[in-house]
Amino acid sequence: MQSGPGGDRRLDPHDFDLFADAESTALYDEVDSNAEVRAAFHSQRRIALGHFVVFAVAIAGTAAATLALGWWTRGRVLGGMTPGFLGAGLALYAVFLVIVIAGARLSNAVEDQMMGRGTSGDGDGPERRT
């Protein structure tokens, strides 16, 4: 069903014609148990917070270096550009992309591995219908 841990294959809008007007979940025949969701939720929260910390450190580090380090705003790299300008104007965008790709792949993998496996955990939720 999934294409792998990444699960990030492109989705074609025409794949979802069945849902043109379906807001209800009547067509959904898969279920998750409470235990599965609880376990996955805690993992997801750790992943999101962990990646957000890296993101915050990248931004704060760049800003702090700009304010505190002389060579960061006076030094010259790549044809004369300052490290500070290069960081804020170009490099941070690449860092953002790496962070969200890594976070999304991990989140997708957690969902694949921790939910929809037909277990009822502690028995307080419905079984997945197969």
Next chain:
Amino acid sequence: MRTSGALVFGAAVAMSAIVVAIARFRNAGTVVDFQLAGRRMGVTTNALAICGDYVSAASFLGVAAAVYSAGLDGVWYATGFAAGFVPVALFVAAPLRRLGERSIPDFLARRYRSEVVRQVAVVITELVILAYLLPQAVGAGLAWELLGQGSLPGLSQYGTGIVVSTVLVASMVVIGGMRGTTWNQALQFVVLVGILTWLVLAVLSDGFSYGAEVARLSAEPLQGLTAGPDGVPRVATVVSRITGEPARFSDPGTRYGAFGQVALVVTLVFGTTGLPHVMNRFLTSPSGRAARMTAVWVVGLVGGFYSMAVLLGTAARSLIPGATADHAWLRALTIDGVLEVPEYALISLGRLFGGDAGLSVVTTGAVIAIMSTVAGLLLAASATWGNDVYERWINPAASRRQALAAGRVAVGVLAVVSAVLGLLLDPDQLTGSIPSVIAGLVTAAFGIAGSTLAPVIVIGIWWPRATAHGAVAAMVVGFATSTVSIGFGLFSDSASSVLTTPTIVSGTLAILVMVVVSRLTQPTTDVDELWIVMHGSAQDRSVERLASLTRSSAGASGRVRSP
């Protein structure tokens, strides 16, 4: 109007009209179709549309203008705008879609099981939308001033731009709904990227060396405009707000102090999560996972866009002073080589490298960016009024036709209100207090959104103990503190610029209030049930399995039909 301007603008309008007509033909005529495009927008299309929605006048004209006028401090505008989608991808996109409501107030009402939360969220959503619409109207007016030489009877060129763009975009939204708007926004973003790419290639092929020019600009004090004793603008050296010495292009402090720079980025980062027109788009994805991957694509796409905008802002600062001697039209826009209105930076580059046609292309791009964002804002307002106000409170037994009509009326009313406010606003009043008037006003909308909706969305998704009382208290406190701060910042000459970017204080205050009040009140009932929907992946698996079946079925049919 110049012939080239009329042709380019006419072509852009015709392109949008064709897309809207096709979308109108494919619309099923339901409320979900009108507001959420039937919830079947693919990842790439939706990501492009979100970028079109997000990249407004503040990004297309404002970022280059901010870099042009404030150097590195302006670069942080672009960084903040792009960074805003990182928390969206990590924390919000998938759970928001999985709960599957029709608008942000609808989502919050279901999460917190409270109609009061819905009502407060509706008021704040509408105010954020209005705050965001206003700078778009200003941008449309400024762009039309450069694009056209004609105006409607009784209106200035600035006013004509506001009226024409408002009428066009409101008509397209009413006719095309979310599907037409999505396709238009996706196409419009591709056009905007194309325009920036052309300008970047034109600048670089003319011998512009990015690194060397940053070094050259940074070697001498930055020049800016300031009001002289007689009130007439004159060129003066910009003094750093950090060191008190003459500021340079690649130094911090041209517009913000140390705290101000941090406050700006925090406001832009967290404000994105609270923008109703952007977050509504994730509700059009077919699944939570598709919404998450859409956010990932958006981070990549906006990163590319803003890196080009920063380069062009730098190019404008580098090239415009030397070009004034050869171009009378540029002398009319500048004082001693410095643009009187920084928003003209990108447009001036277009004319320098493409003549009248270049001017028309870039100016039309600005109008496209504005129309694209305004369309998203009007649709978000329509969803809120149609679903959260009309169907919930005014006419709970509304028929499909009545609900659609209510949404369309809301589009018209809000379009008129924003146009009138835009006509009343004099952008010249605000240019002294913020680096770019458009980016500054949009930042104010980010400030309110990040202090109100963003905390209750994120905490509501990730903290089961968050309660309706906590959410209401947080939104009220965040709204009061952010609007008072922004009001002082925008309209007081002596106020610190930190006041216009208040999220670091007002958002933190809202979070604290939410945690304290939630701890003191009864938890939301049935959180487990909500959590299974919001954090479970059963819906996603069903959607993907059905999609797979559809593909298999289509493939089998194709094989049968094949000779």
